Amino acid sequence: xxxxxxxxxxxxxxxxxxxxxxxxxxxxxxxxxxxxxxxxxxxxxxxxxxxxxxxxxxxxxxxxxxxxxxxxxxxxxxxxxxxxxxxxxxxxxxxxxxxxxxxxxxxxxxxxxxxxxxxxxxxxxxxxxxxxxxxxxxxxxxxxxxxxxxxxxxxxxxxxxxxxxxxxxxxxxx
Numbered sequence: 001x002x003x004x005x006x007x008x009x010x011x012x013x014x015x016x017x018x019x020x021x022x023x024x025x026x027x028x029x030x031x032x033x034x035x036x037x038x039x040x041x042x043x044x045x046x047x048x049x050x051x052x053x054x055x056x057x058x059x060x061x062x063x064x065x066x067x068x069x070x071x072x073x074x075x076x077x078x079x080x081x082x083x084x085x086x087x088x089x090x091x092x093x094x095x096x097x098x099x100x101x102x103x104x105x106x107x108x109x110x111x112x113x114x115x116x117x118x119x120x121x122x123x124x125x126x127x128x129x130x131x132x133x134x135x136x137x138x139x140x141x142x143x144x145x146x147x148x149x150x151x152x153x154x155x156x157x158x159x160x161x162x163x164x165x166x167x168x169x170x171x172x173x174x
Contacts (some may be wrong), residue, residue, distance in 0.1 A: 011113050014160055019073040021152030026078040032113050034081065037110035041102035049089035049096040049105050053082040053137065064148065067132035071121055071148065078152040081107060085144040097124055100146035107149050117154030123147055135145025147167065
């Protein structure tokens with residue numbers, strides 16, 4: 001893969017899932033940039049049915065690791081962002097997961113652009129994970145945990161794989 005001259009395309013191509021962190025705290029201004037990026041995600045009918053819960057408390061991160069089978073990287077993360085869907089903010093029923101996915105991706109790209117490492121930890125649609133997260137944070141019934149984004153300064157550097165697959169492209173017909 002050659003490097004793109006476009007910084008947005010370059011960020012999309014080079015962003016990797018980072019699971020090891022240096023343990024340094026992340027400045028609140030950077031956290032706010034991540035949250036802003038999440039809030040600027042595209043949304044069906046511009047409904048923006050999301051909320052974001054920033055988790056820096058070590059005990060809460062530990063509790064998440066106890067209930068999420070793939071959350072061990074939270075032990076070294078500076079924080080996690082829980083992306084939540086609010087069904088009361090939906091204009092078109094059923095789109096909150098799609099909108100929350102777009103918000104999650106924006107957070108991941110923003111983290112990369114800010115020199116941070118991040119990884120998407122799936123919560124939705126796994127019912128057992130949703131239930132456990134709901135209990136930890138005592139979420140109201142109309143608020144649905146969608147994803148967790150583990151965030152910190154990267155302690156690993158991952159190569160960029162080749163993912164462009166010509167055989168997955170069709171033009172005008174199957």
